[in-house]
Amino acid sequence: MDRTEAFEAHRPRLTRLAYRMLGSVAEAEDAVQDAWLRWQGAGDDVADPEAWLVRVTSRLCVDRLRAAKARRRAYKGPWLPEPLIEEPAVDPVERAEDVSVAFLLALERLTPLERAVFLLHDVFDEDYAAVAETLGRSEAAVRQLASRARIHVRAARPRFSVSEEEVSRLAMAFMAAAVKGDFAALNALLAEDAVMISDGGGKRKAALRPLIGREDILRLLQGLAWREPESWESLEIRPARVNGYPGAILVSEDGPATVAFEPGPDGRLRGIYMVRNPEKLGHLR
Template sequence: MDASLTEAFEAQRPRLIRLAYRMLGSVAEAEDAVQDAWIRWSRAGEGVEDPAAWLVRTTTRLAIDRLRAAKAQREAYRGPWLPEPLIEPLTEDPVERAEDVSVAFLLALERLSPLERAVFLLHDVFDEDYGTVAETLGRTEPAVRQLASRAREHVREARPRFSVSQEEALRLANAFMAASTQGDMAGLSALLAEDAIMVTDGGGKRAAALRVLVGREDIVDLLQRIAWRQHAPEMLQVGGARINGYPGFVLTLADGPATVAFQPGQDGLIAAVYMVRNPEKLAHVGATGVGSR
């Protein structure tokens, strides 16, 4: 393959991965979609006048196809579904804008149709104009504008603008983990907003709550029952990380890895706790506590 074609593709790879991850909610699926785009590029790239546009169009269509194929699987998922965690070291400046990869935002995208999701991401997140989006999706510009308007109604409130500093958010996360490790239920309760939620995703493969826990009392009650019954797996290692823009931790438990992320609220308390235990979503977690890819 011509070196210039490889160079053109590699220049776009980070953007394609970012787009595919937001479309699919999975690091592994995003990488697979971009790899499929690479295969198509290797066959057709030589005659393409605008490589960036061609690659975005191809990756978007591949992601839409994957979403449609996964519809039945998503509907049959056991317990709450969370996106595959996007993990970055805490010591580095974040590559991704927190509000565009937050769990709340990605869950809001799940309520959209594949086409609505593509339109919203391309226009509102990746700043493509409506004409370009219409060409990418093979739709008319008025149709694309209508799709964007509908999508915006669903996700407007789900793109949090973090009102606390990263330092304060990290303090909350550290305090929660310390209280949890020590079995300090009063301390845990004091850190949670009254209407906080906790979502645990085990995918039917690891122990996890089969519903979203709603409210401070509901969350603390579950954690207390787990502690009393000693059902929590032994924690072997803990590593701090930025998970989907939130401060969090990668845990090495006796039965495998897990991630936990904390969404800070407007009141200086924790608004949401997101825990992923499904091993199929944690294959990219390295021994250092960050994504291995």
């Protein structure tokens, strides 16, 4: 296997790792491209190409996360990861909850090193010794970082099982009720403690704070239906799998958006995540 073939064989894994680290499709692709450039300059004595590439990609992502801190603090309104539109996972280490918006937001609370350790060990099944070598830390330090990270992300992992068919039904029922302005149906579909987050990044209209609770969400939707009824009538809805959950690509006169729906334990929706920032939607086709 030549150098290019070796890299391409591992590119999907590197891209998945980089996306979870960075929460951005474009930045993940850039990080993997940087890893490719370094791979081109590596010597011929690399014994384990996959381990070498994972190590380099992880370090590149940690550096990018550290550099992004100031940008994240200055971000206008709630921040959401770039939407990931993909086919159902086939890799055994690829689980839908590991790309869910709730999970990626939980990762945002971690330091760059905590995030790298957690993802490498708990999501991509690297042993502690390999993670320690990758990040240039002792194995004891890595175990400590992993323990702290798990405390932060534990709440984001689903503690219930909902079939994909049921979540798809809830998602499509929500979109249909929103377009029709059927607020009684919307009320029935939302969990009482549901959360809706919309990310416009200051580039397009979006709520400047998370909407907490069913009543808060319904008030916003009612206000939009009253102020901009024509935007609902002309909305094009393309069902899609967004961040591991059923969702949709929404196309309106002012451009595309994505929405992902997270189910709750009571057969209702507990999370609605909408990305409207055009800078995060350039990868959509």
